[in-house]
Amino acid sequence: MRNSYLFTSESVSEGHPDKVSDQISDAIVDLFLAKDPEARVACETLTTTQLVVLAGEIRCKGVYENGQWAPGALEEIEQTVRNTVREIGYEQDGFHWKTLTFENHLHGQSAHIAQGVDAGENKDEGAGDQGIMFGFACDETPDLMPATLYYSHKILERMAADRHSGAAPFLEPDTKSQVTLRFANGKPVSATAIVVSTQHAKGYDAGDKEAELKAYVKKIVAEVLPADLLSDETVYHINPTGSFEIGGPDGDAGLTGRKIIVDTYGGAAPHGGGAFSGKDPTKVDRSAAYIARYLAKNIVAAGLAKRCTIQLAYAIGVAKPLSLYVDTHGTGTVEDGAIEQAINAIDKLGGLTPRGIRTHLGLNKPIYRKTAAYGHFGRQPEGDFFPWEKTDLVADLKAALG
Structure with missing residues (x-):
């Protein structure tokens, strides 16, 4: 280096058109998780002049079952969208929470995706998609961020x-x-x-x-x-x-997931390419990126390195990660391979499976709207929010390293 x-x-800011879209998508995730902790959500949002459009797929008990919306569900979705725009502060002629046009194109989750993700009699719950995810931490700031x-x-x-x-x-x-x-x-x-x-x-x-x-x-x-x-x-x-x-959306159209470098490490670390907002935590684009940050932050907090990058990889429908990679960029106090072995030896991490990640971090909760502006990382954990920012794995890492 x-x-x-x-x-x-x-x-x-929260008022940037892409961030407006992210916050709406995550408000929808929170809405469904509050009703059903096992809800499946993939919600994309388009914003432009006086228009918000939702698209994607969901599965949620008591809200959308057997191809039918529950009574009042569509109205609650629309009100959630308008409330989000109002809380951001848009009351302009070109984008106003009260007068904008709203379209909802959410529909049921693909049965073929569901069969790969859901747990069965002879299989653990699989990852919601394939992909690679990165986590990062460094000692440049108190929150161990670039x-x-x-x-x-x-x-x-x-x-x-x-x-x-x-x-x-x-x-x-x-x-x-x-x-x-x-x-x-x-x-x-x-x-x-x-x-x-x-x-x-x-x-x-x-x-x-x-x-x-x-x-x-x-x-x-x-x-x-x-x-x-x-x-x-x-x-x-x-x-x-x-x-x-x-x-805002009046000046430029906004879409969910277009600010992935703002959401993560500002270009100081690799990015696997998957966006976070609008996705429930079975999607490893989100949950595995969170556990990777958690691991990297705890490694730096433990004094094992001044700078650390973690990579995880998954296949859709497969529970266990295909690979775990640790790189301390020459700043480590122990070998990178030894840190990898230590991570794999910590039982509470659940083998870094989707279910193990969600259980350890407590991700099946309506905690995502807050993540959708000013970064998913480098935030202060408070109550159920931002659990991946805790440094409660330090003792486990040190014990596993002997």
Whole structure:
């Protein structure tokens, strides 16, 4: 790994059109899991000017059975969608929670998929699809995340909090950030560029109002980034196009699953290609990526490495992973192969099967809407939420390594 370099990551806010789609899809997942913990959900969302469209397949006791919707189910789905858009903050002519057109094209799960995934008399529950999943952790931040992505998320979270509270009434929901850091000896030492493009109220693209908006953004950056990273070297690009009044789904169509690098590690680690939002936890695109992050984070938290990448691979209908790969990038205190053996020896992980992952992390719960903006990783575990961010495997790893 190079000792000195520049690296950049971006984030997008809850009001970005793709993130609106992700949040709607995960709100639907939560709706069904709250009614049936064994529900199967694959929900895709399209958003554009005054329109939200759902498509995908489901199976949920008491909601959709034998090809029929339960009484009131369709109305509850629509209300969930409108509530999600309202909570994000869209009450604009081009996208308004109350007046947008809603279409629901969800239908029953394929019987051929179901037979591969469901447990049977002589087989454990299989993975919901084939694929490869990656997890990552590093010691650049307290939450063991890449610093460039961590600060990109934090800038937008602070701005969203001010928008919702009314402290920054000139902000609208659609915002993007980007942080470039200079690294020396593998550690971040200075911020060379900060990019923030935020949708704004009318008039905040010129004169004193534009100056007010830019001063506000610089204040937020100064509160989020450590002071020793900011200097005269830091260049700011705040709304570099000049105006950003039209945004969200009115400014650009949104789709579920188009921000997978924002959702994960900001480009600092590989990605298997599968999106998370809109999928129940039998889909290993989601659950195996969560357990891979959990393993990588615990390895770094245990002091076994400063940087760790985990890869898992699955086949549809097959319970056990096809492979487990650990790479500590030359920072490990023990051999990578020994860490792989230690992981396989920890019984509570359930052999990293889909059922074992869901049981250990407690994933069959309505906990996913919160994941759909500001990253699935690097979040604080609280109650049932973000259990893959816990560092409760440290003692088990050390014991398994002897």
